[in-house]
Amino acid sequence: PLACRHAGKASGGPCRTVLSGCAIIVRGQPRGGPPPERQINLSNIRTGALARRAPQSQPDQKDTPDEPYAFQAREFLRKMLIGKEVCFTVEVKTVLGREYGMVYLGRDTTGENIAESLVKEGLANVRREGIRGNNPDQVRLCDLEDQAKASKKGMWAEGGATNTVRDLKYSIDNPRNFVDSLHQKPVNGMTHTHTHVRAVSLFSYWSLLKCPTFKREMDGTETPEPFAAEAKFFTESRLLQRDVQIILESCPNQVILGTILHPNGNITELLLKEGFARCVDWSMAVYTQGAEKLRAAEKSAKERKVRIWKDYVAPTANLDQKDRQFVAKVMQVVNADAIVVKLNSGEYKTIHLSSIRPPRIEGEVNVTVDYIRAATTASETSSVPAFAERTCATVSIGGINIAEALVSKGLATVIRYRQDDDQRSSHYDELLAAEARAIKNGKGLHSKKEVPIHRVADISGETQKAKQFLPFLQRAGRSEAVVEYVFSGSRLKLYMPKETCLITFLLAGIECPRGSRNIPGNTQVAEPFSDEAMAFTKELVLQREVEVEVESMDKAGNFIGWLHIEGVNLSVALVENALSKVHFTAERSSYYKTLASGEEAARLRKEKIWANYEEKPVEEVVHVSEEKERTANYRAVYVTEITDAMHFYTQDVETGTQLENLMETMRSEIASQPPVEGSYAARRGDYCIAKFADGEWYRARVEKVESPAKVHVFYIDYGNREVVPSTRLAVIPPAFSTRTLAAQATEYAFAYIQVPQDEDVRAEVVDNLVRDIQNTQCLLNVEYSGASCPHVTLQFADSKDDVGLNLVKEGMVMVEVRKEKHLQKMVTEYLNGQDSAKSARLNIWRYGDFRDDDADEFGYKLKK
Known part of the structure; x- marks a missing residue:
């Protein structure tokens, strides 16, 4: 009573799925999207039911095993029909919409009858209760079943049914050990769904892709993301129920990651190339089949702006080719991820290495700009930049990627991006792989050993220390040094590696143009060619290994002497290039003749500082400043801290009430909404709040981060310092920042x-x-x-x-x-x-x- 006879025309299409030994899904023709599908159940026959896993939401239910020959019947049809054209006629259609009929291999009814093939192999029973004697097709099914019984085929074999039931396992006790035992060894399997893969008793996830998905709503309905249905159809039409091989790549968090291999091609690469997917960064480092091919496929889709990349704009789209890739000379290494280079045009440019973060080369390098990070402001209402615009690039020298070399030695880490953030290194996968090797080998930052401490004494401006140090440098003759900083054409900061100290060094024998500087109550204007002299010195010696001869020191603790780089005396070079004059103190030096001849030649050429020498002789003008009287303007302060160096910190009494009110309000707010312990990541220079020994919160500034357990902070309103764990720190509420009330502790000396x-x-x-x-x-x-x-x-x-x-x-x-x-x-x-x-x-x-x-x-x- 629930069914009716329905004699329809023959229809056909490719077989999409074999659900069981007697049910298949046939796909229609695609028109503007994924094609329609129809489930056809073979009439007049019955096969065993496949195993079913009990719903995890119903723990009292048990798994249902295979019925005998159920899996063999399904496999028989799968190997025969998947991906091939079939023809079917519908004989019966139930009121619930289920269709029963005959299925033939090929485009018409002259092909092989599928039901007959199953019965002939002993993989299906004939439903004799519905057989009509006048139907030749049904009579033939009965004859074929009798022949299978006589031949003892399939289910009619003696005592063979128990060997046809699979021993299925739906979980693995130790997935990590399982993956390690089969790492990079192909595992035979068969794909069952678009997202998950079952290989024998194994479930794993595609490790490299992120495709558009179907989002499940609160009411249980599924809403497809753009191109989700198309991506599903693309994969199903090529892989569903096909024999494949799976490479087990990794097992993070007990989830198995794998890569599907198919004889007709790499489906991963095809999905990327057609714009149906994007690469997943975090798993690319474990991919063993050539990550560069996947990135190239994704890049091709981006350039063609297909499907999910239809609105894609490249990070360097607004740059000319000459601005994207160029050769430059390294002038300064600012820090581990930033360098200053000089272009052929003479312009200086700061370049940041793409996609790496350092812990807080001489010659020409090749620069490929990957993206430009726009400048950001401190807040929406402020125009003051928090970070200036950054040009981020891949820098290589001699075929070596500098960023990759840093990461491989454990001297930098790779930045993790949002999946839709395309501003990253063009060699991002190599960086991830280098970091994985560094972690595995315990290099640098990833080492479990105690971090070595490199102590450097800075004696710049320390007159007493400089006096003690002077005799050693004078007796040493030429000493090795590295130029750390260039203040002006003739004033530098040097690192002395043998003595592990920093000194301020003044070039002897010359008088270099002075740059602009701020002095109390006034600003000193730069002398002509002071910037050119500083640029000359920077280009020649900045961050280079040099030799110095120390002759004396001034009353401020600065050393005076001669600096040599690759046989060039810097004092002489400045004079010869008309960027400095000879000072009378050079007369007693062995370099005086060279200096005098160089100055004479520059004067005759009338270059730079000598350009107007004849027309306007330089006259020395002595400026006599009027001496002012000492002013005694005492104000009331409160002394809060005295340091070991005899400096002290004070608060102005006038603003004391403001500070008390701010602290009271801040602590009240913190008490009502306590910060989450351990949620604050301290960074040097950040303002925060810190819990002092008395259990109260105070405003502070991070001065140094040794580890999460050792953070050096300075209490900005009181002047004392402390080393605390990061668990005692929290983000400072905006209403109590230094914009509301400036830091109240001011440092003074007697x-x-x-x-x-x-x-x-x-x-x-x-x-x-x-x-x-x-x-x-x-x-x-x-x-x-x-x-x-x-x-x-x-x-x-x-x-x-x-x-x-x-x-x-x-x-x-x-x-x-x-x-x-x-x-x-x-x-x-x-x-x-x-x-x-x-x-x-x-x-x-x-x-x-x-x-x-x-x-x-x-x-x-x-x-x-």
Whole structure:
């Protein structure tokens, strides 16, 4: 009663799927999209049911095994029909829409009858209850079944049915070991669905692609993403129920990743080439069949803008070919991922290595621009750039990719991108593979060994240290050095590898044009050709290995001497190129004749600084600045911290109420919405909030990150420092940033006194200061500028006594004699205090035969 006879015309199409031994799906002709499909069930016969896995949502249900010969019948049809044209006639159609009929191999009904072939091989039963004696086709089925029984074929064989039931397993106890045992060995299998692959008892995922998918909505319906149906049809028409081989690539997080191999081609490559898929970056590193082919296929689809790439715009689409690829000379290595190069036009350009991140070459290099990272601003309302525009490129020299070399040695890591972010290195897969090797071999950043500490002492501007160091450099003659920085044409910072220290070095024998600089209350304008002189020095020596001869040092602790690079004296080179004049101090040097002849030749050529020599002789003008009077403008401050170097931090009393209100509001907000512990990733220079030992949160700045357990922070409102784990740090709420209220702790140093170089003496002075002024209110007056902070005098709020002068009078410190005329009254007062301490032989003056030159030489390590 649920079915009716339906004698229809013969129809046909390719066989898409064999569902069982007696049911197939036939595909129609595609018209503007995936074609329609029809399920045809073979009439008059019955085959065994295939195994079914119990729904995981119903744990009380059990898996259903194969019925005898069910799988063999399905395999018989699959090998016979998949991908081939079949013809069918529908005999019966149920009210539920299920169609039963006859299926023939080929384009018409003259082909092989599929039902008869199954019965003949003993793989199907005939439904005799529905047989009509006047139907010759049905009678023939009964005859063929009798013949199969007589021949004991298939299910009619004696005692053979139990061997036809598969022992299926739907999960693997240890997938990782399973993959390792078969790594890169082809596994025979058969594809069942578009997304998943079943190989014998194995499930695995395509490891390299991301295709458009069907999204399941809350109501259970599926919504296809653009081109999802087309991609599904593309894959099914080539792979579904085909015999394939699978390469097991990896097993992250207990999920098996594999690659499907087919005799007619690589479906992965075809999907990419036709624009149906994109490469998955994180798994490309484990691909063993040639990742470059996949990237090339994806690139071809992008260039043709097919399917998912129809709106694709290349990162370098707006660049001319000459801007995309060029040869340049390396001028400076800024850091591990950035270099400054000089183009043939003379222009300087900063290049960042694509797709790598370093931990915070001389000759020509080949540069291929991969993308330009646009400048970003600090916030939507700010026009101040947080990061300038970056030109990111692949840089190679001698056929070696610099970025890949860094990554392979564990000196940089590869950046992970969003799947739709195409701004990446053109050799991204090689970078991923190099990183995988570095991780496996424990190189550099990936090593489990303790990170070696490279200690470098910076004695630039440290007069006392420089004095101690000077005799060694003078006796050494020529010393090896590396130019770390060029301040001007004749002023450089050098790294001395043998002594592991940094020094400031001034070129001897020349007078180089001075660049612009800021001085207190004014800006010094650059002299002509100062920029050209600095550029000349940079191009010749920056970050190069050089040799230096140290002759002397100035009162600021800067060394003076001669610098040589590959036989060229830099002082002579500057003079010969009309970028410097000979200084009278060169007369006693062995290089004077060379300098004088070079200057004469440049003067005759009338180049650069000598261009107007005859027309307008240089006249030396002495500028006499009017001496100003010392101003005493004391203001109330609160001393919050005193450092081991005798510097101290203060807060202005006037803004103290603002800080208290801000801290109270901030802590209240944090208490209502506590930060997630461990969610903050500290980076050097970032402002954050840190939980102090008292359990309260304070504003801070990250100064150094050794590890997540050791982060150096500076409390910006109080001046103290601490090493804390990152779990005690959090993002600073925007309402309490330094834009709302500037950092309140200001650093100062004592005026008119010398900081003791002896650690024990200095520690005793610091202890006295901590006892007398820390966490107390004082009066402060700025006396003069210093190298790192202003130098001030400090008075006790109640007695108005000078704190620094008291230290001098107690014989705790020595006086620093200043030359400025307007400061002489204060200097005299301090010197009188020092004389009284000497007379009383207090503290450092307790030894009677002490000499001032000894103090200058050794700094408080006094003779008895």
